[in-house]
Structure formats: structure tokens, C-alpha cells
Amino acid sequence: MSLLSFTDVEIWYKRRGEQPHRAVAGISLTVEPGELVTIVGESGSGKSTLIRSAIGLLPATCRISGQIRLASADVAGWSHNRFARYRGSYVGYIPQDPGVSLNPVKPIGRQIEDALRNRLRGRRFLPFGNGAHNQRIRSEAFRFLELAGLAAPEEIYAKYPHELSGGMKQRVLIAIALSGEPKLLLADEPTSALDVTVQKQILDHLDFLRAELGIGILLVTHDLGVALDRADRIVVMRDGSTVEEGTGGEILRDARHDYTRRLLDAAPGLHTGRLTPRPIDLDTARLARAATGEHVRGTAEYAIEVTDISKAFTTHRGGVERSVRAADKVSFRVASGTTHALVGESGAGKSTIARIVGGLAAADSGQVRLLGQTEQWSRKRLSRSLQFVYQNPYSSLNPRFDVADLVTEPIRVHRKDIGRRERREIALELLDGVRLPRQHAERKAGELSGGQAQRVAIARALSLEPEIVILDEAVSALDVSVQAEILQLLADLQAAYSLTYLFITHDLGVVKLFADTVSVLRGGQVVESGTAEQVLGDPRVDYTRRLIESVPGSHLTV
Template structure:
């Protein structure tokens, strides 16, 4: 149990952080108070731009050159470190506070083995605790212990592997091991699970909580997902526009939120939705559920690679079937490596199966070539996961959306295409002036709306959406899901919706196929799968929906 009578391990009081622009200073953090005690798990919740990351950077002494701490105090174990230079702060980072960054793919050195990176962290963070530098087996033993403490049971094997040989969850645990290398009293974790599957996310969060209860480490979790915070925290602080707008225990925040922003975050959490989203008031639901518009049968795909002279074979898909009913949404769900994206690319005609059949409106996609294939593809469009990488950063939004019109000779001349772009922007609830902007000038949610508008340009009947909301804040995610439901209602669209989150499935899908290791483990209507799942893996995915009560999760996993 946390002792709040003792001095906090981390104490941030009245912190204000400004960034210098061309003409003036802009406030990013305004009079923020945060404290973390020994063994306490505190979550700082807010969407992109709320100021969360600026708080983290200030607390670690890592603010960029164009930033300043205008006022406030940052203290570790009552020692005021505000304004300390890099040399002095380097003694605090690692030895007193460990940092777990968001993306292990960019935070781990791809050309160094995991063990070497952990050993370097041990050596750097403990230079003055020993009479001689850590070398050889001493450094290796401490690094292996850090890997085990981070939850990697097979630490010896991981020690000798490169980052690309590990799963996302294992890479994140390697970052936890690096953070633990200096035996810190506090860990600051900046969105450490946002890029992970929900089941892996749950295991990482379980482990962070365990570090507090077992080792007395204080944890400050930075997240945009209030559902995640409600599930694990001792205290929650909700941040918006640089200020703390709500705080308290999870129960207090969930039931007595005082700010409208907190209530919107609560409403956006997938775990709080018990059924499918309905079209926006005033829009008639014109969905038709008669025949099958897309049927995939017996889809198989094998990948071969050579690693260190040895040939490896991966069965990405093994005789997979999928049926999409016209005017409905069929979700494909599973963890990374399940084969979801491979199946999505095959049904969209972007990849070729080794065996199997894909029929769209009766046309066999796998054998079509040339103009025939081109016309079928016009009826089926793809929306990628990351809108920033799928939109050309050099082009204006108007040019991006009009490209399919030019490619298929639609929309008439320039005036006709300009009018069509305006209609498409209106369809995805974007103002006309967005047409003149470039992707870099838009938010993540706006970029994804542009990607959907581009996909709708040629008036397809089917959209294949590959993790189209996984990179978005939860409230923006809810807006995009509502947009998709409204567009489906208005236009009779059919969706193949790929996701790793069954919470999202419940909000948007009619049918669901659960995949694991390239095979279908369960398929059926959303109601049947959620209420009477027959497979333990499906129940584990349901239990891992962020915000699902821990007691319910334990029951589902053991059922």
C-alpha cells in the first residue's frame, strides 16, 4: 500500500513550460502538479498536444533548446533538480529515474544485440558504485538479471538476439530491462503500449504494476487511453491544453469526473460500448444485407526467407475463408503475426495467394489481369494504417484526393474534379479550406479522413481498412469509427475491417473472424462471438480490451 505520508519519489509542483515560436513564447504546460510515491502507479492521461510529453521531457532534463521552464519545481526524493545541466542530470537519469520510451523500433539500436545494449546501460548507470568497471561476466550477469526482472524468461536467448528477431512485446520488455539497469526508484513510461497488441499491452501493464508492488518502484505512465489508465492506476491525472483538468482515483474519475473533456474520453473508451455504433441522428440507415459481395475461400500464403544461411518458412495463411455480406462490416481480428494484413492485401488484390479463390461480385480476382483487374479494383479500395506514410507529403489534399479521379478518367475536367474534391471533403466532415493544405499541416484524425475521402473518390462498394484507427487517440478513433458507420449507412458500403482490438470490433462490426498463426480460430456474428466464444484465444482478446475490469478479465481468461 502506498504511504502518502512519506516524501514522494518524484514531485513536480507548479510546472509551466513554454516553447519559443517566431514571434513569442507559447505555453505547453501551465501550472501542473504531479507526485509519485514509492510503489504507486500514477497515470497522466491526455491526447496528442495536451502537454504530456513536455512534462516528461522537463522531468528528465531533456527539453529541446527552444523550450524553457518558466516556473515550477522538479524534485527527486526532495532534491530540487530544476535547471540542472546535462552533466548533473545524467547522474539522475538511469540511477534514480528510468525511462521507457514509446516505440521500441526506434529506441533500440538495430545493429547491436539486445544483451550488449543492456550491458551498456548497466555500465553507464552504475559507474561509481563499483571499484572497477563492469566487464565480462559481471556485466553479462547483471544484464541477464535485468532482462529477467523485465519479464523475459528466456533471457539467455534474448541476450544474443538483435531487435528485429524479437516480437513487439519482447522489444518493449528489453526497453524495460534497460530502464531497470540502474536500479531506479521511479520509472517514467511514455506510451509504452500504444504500438502493441491488446494482449501484449495487458502483460506489459501487469508487469509495470508488479514492479511497484514487488520492488517498491514508483511508476508514472503517460497514455492517451483513459481505459488503460482506469484499469491499473492508483491515481489518474487528466491533462488538456497544458493543464490538469481532472484527478483522483480510478473510481472517482470514472464516476465523478468534473470536466467535460474527461467525460468525452470516458465515452470514447471501447470497453464502455456494449453494442454497435448507430448512424448519426437524422441519417437513415440504408444498409442492405442480402447477398455476399466478397467471398474468399481456401486462401494460403507461405513466405520463405534465409537467415544466417538457414532457410525459414512461415505459413502466413493456411486455407482461410472469409465472407463479406453486402452493406455490412466484417472484422478480422488477431495479434501481430496472425495473418490479418496478409489476408487483407490478398482480398484487395494487392498480393497473390499461393492457393485459394477471391471473388468480388462474382468476379474471380486472383486470375484477372490488365484492364479487367483494374476495373474490379476500382470497386474495392484500401485504407492503410498510417495516414502520414500513405499520403504523399509533397502534394496538397486536393491533389491527393483527385489522383484516383485522374487515374480512372472520372470527374470531368479540372472544375469537375475540384467540385468532386469538395463533395468528398464534406462527406468526411472536413472544411473546404483543407483542400489547399498538405498532410503535414493536418492532425492524425484529419489525415485519416483524407485517406478515406481518397478511397471513396471512385465510388467503390467495398473498403478494406487495415488497422485504420489503431494509431489515433481514443476520442479521434471514436470519431473516425462514427464516420465509417455514417458513410456505410448513407452509401451502402461494405467493409473488411482489420484490427487487433476486439473493443473496436464491438463498436463497428456485424461479423468477426478471429485469427491466430495464419489460421481461423473462430468466426461468426459479433454477438455470437462476444457472448459465447468457444476458443480460449478469443476470450483472452476480449479480456484484454482496455478498460475491462481486472476481475472480469481473469474470469474470461479462465473460462
């Protein structure tokens, strides 16, 4: 008997004052014991809606038709209370973002114990509050932390979520999902926000659990490389419908649908070679004069030169002062008009170094030269020559401004002689440059998709015609197809504007498409540096080889 089956399932959302929206359109699929099935598709394809329908996590306004069976029970349309006896004990759920899913004011142990107590009610356990019972609950919590792959569970038990890395927090969510000893796990993008090495560890552990315990897993992901690496079967969804289904080999060798082929083309781990810039139809000379007046672009051979910079932070815990080195004698150079990638896992020091280069933090020692100059840069001058694009565009875009005002905000701050009407014209030119339709100029950031919002952030960064742009994980939170579009756009803009990029990332699959040179960081130190072709084609250190091997689909070719 299948652990989970969907038969002709349709799901409609109804919002007040709007026509019903169909999010899932006639989906049928099954999950068998010990099987890993992946659902692949872009944001908005209906993936998360489908799996949440199997555990009663959809809004009450949703209407469901068709059959959703957990074992022999048809749960379509069940109430929240009826689902309670299946959640945890039969099906476990691993959400995407542990930062949102874990309670920040409760220790990890309390959160696992709460899950255990909720799921053990009604079984033959001693009454709540009994000392022996509490000790048994604690022992069970330790066991599930270990089962989720966490060493030293006694230490993890006492910590709060903010004291754990992203991978450790994700493992805690796995421990909570496993605490009811379910037969089925539903995992909704459980690794999309993690470093590729941590992602590999988590996925390896899920493989171990299904092999060891016979658990069936339904995994939602937007990364076809992950699916090809892991799945017994792949279901490709688009606009609520299944467009293709098959084994990884069938999908890779003989994808029938254009959408599946587009996802294959967008997966960075499946490709070799670099992006080829395309021409941009934009009057860059006019834009430069309007935006920056007398600003003259530099002619230095190297736009960025970092020499032996070091930075340490002091932390206090339990009355003990501890020094953590975020950067330790880091050196690299970035030739003007090229892209240099800083690569490494979380905590490697990438963002700290970027902030030092961008003037947002001071190094304890060492030197940074920008555009051939070492003298102290004023904030205004530095802003004209260097701009940032961050990972989450929504956090850096003022929700009260429309897109046109967001794009030209730097001009409004730095160029008092340019009026609102002229700024509006510049905004439209910039939207053309980042290939965003001009009608978006009147929208607010909250009305944009992730890819559209990132295009706005890029347009704003270009509004002062900088020579250097620091891209801090600027594509890591995007669907792979949107990520491919943004990377192509950045390559096009670099060719059009002669931009120099400092590209911060943990994903070597993206680096090989986009970067000219790369420095691999570990623990604040550069362990390997050179051209992207040299470092990725013939890595000298085991750490770099491990990063390369962790790229989803890296051993496959399209």
C-alpha cells in the same frame, strides 16, 4: 518523501519567429513509492512534455517555471550534464516507440550493456576491458532481461531489434530502464502501439515490478480504459492544464468535467452496443457520376467470399530455410453493405489475408470472389471497386501534394477525361463527406493532425466510389477520442454509400462497436467465426476469451 513532485509547473516552447507557446500550465502532482499515477489526455495536452521535463529531455529553448523535485533535489532548469547522475540510477524512462528508440544495427545485448556501463561508471567495478568485468556486465544484462519478463535472455541478447516482436522490443526498453535499478519509472505511452494481449502482459509486469521492488511509476496514456484498470490516481490533462484528478472509481462514477466524460464515452472497452449511423449531407449521386462515369455498382449478396485460401512465406536464417504459414485454409464471407472484422494478435495473418483479398498478394491455394465474380480482375477495375485505408495515414499520403490533390489522385490516374477544376470540386465534396473543413484543401499532409490525415485517407479511398474498403488497423494509432470520431464517420459513410468493410484489428473493444461479423485468427487459422454478438458475447475458445479480457476497461461500465 515523494519520489517525484511537480509544483505549479509551467513550460513554454519558443520557436524562432513565433510567439512563445505554453504547453504546460500550472501542473502540480506527486508520485509516491510503490504508486502508479497515470496522466491521461489527447495528443497535444502536454503529457509527454511534463514527464520529459523531469529528466532533462526538453529542447534547450524551453522555459520552465515552478518546482520539479526528484526526491529532495529541485531539477527545474538543470543542464543536461547535471541530469546525468539521476537518469538511470534514480529515474528510468520507457519511451513509446521501440522501433525508434532501439539502435537497429546493434544487438540487444550490446544496447543493454552500453546502458549498464554508462550507469556503473564511478562505482567500485573492475576497469573497463577487464574480462571479469565484462562477464559481470553480461550477467547483469541477462538478469535485467529476465526481470523485464523475457524468457531465454541468452537468445534475446544476441538478436537485433528487427528480429523481435513489438512486445519483446518494449520489454527490452523496460530492461534498459531497469538496468540502473531506479526508484522511479516514467513510462510515456509504452503500450499504445501493441496488441491488447501484449499490452496487458506489459502492464501486468509493471504492476509486478512496483509490488516486488516498490518502484513508483508515472504512466502517460491517451486511453482512459488503461488508466481505470491500473492507476492508484488518475490526472486528466487538457491543453496543458489539469481538469480532473481522482481515483479510478471516482473518475468512473463521478467525472465532473465534460472533457473527462468525453474520454469515458470514447473508450471502446467501456461500452456495449453498436454505433448508430448519422446522415451525411452529400450529393452522392452527383459525386458518383463525376468520379466514376459509367461504373455500375454490384448487386451480389456477398461482396467478399474467401474459400480455403492458404499462403506460406519462406525465410532464411543461418543457412536454414524455413516455411511460415501466414494463412492456412482461411474461409469467410462478407455480406454486401456490412462490416467483417479479422481479429488476432500480430502475426496471426490478418494483413496477409487482406492483401490477398485486395489483389496485392497471391494465395498459394484457395479462391477469392469479389462482388460475386471469380474471374481475373484488372488492376484498374479492382481499384475502382476496392480501396485500402492503412494504419498510418502519413506514410500513404504524398507530402508534396496538397489535400485536394491527395484526395483526387485516384481520379487523376483513372479518369483522364476529368480536368483539374472538376477534380477540385469533387475534392471539396469529398471533404464535406468526411466532415473536414474545406479550407484544409490547400494544406499539406504534414500540417494535419493524425485524425485529420486519416479523414483525408478515407476521402481518397472513396473518390472512385468503391464498393469494398479494406481498413487495415485504420484507427489503432489514434487517440481514443479521435478513434471514436473516425469510427463514427466510417459508420456514417457505410450507411450513405452502402459500403462493405473488411476491418483488420487486434482490438475487440473496437469490434463490438463497429463490426457485424468477425473471424478470430491465430497462427494463420480461423479459430472462431460468427456474428460479433455471438463471438464477443459467448466465445467458444480460450484464445478469444483472452483477447476479450485484455481489452482495457472491459470489466467496467460507464
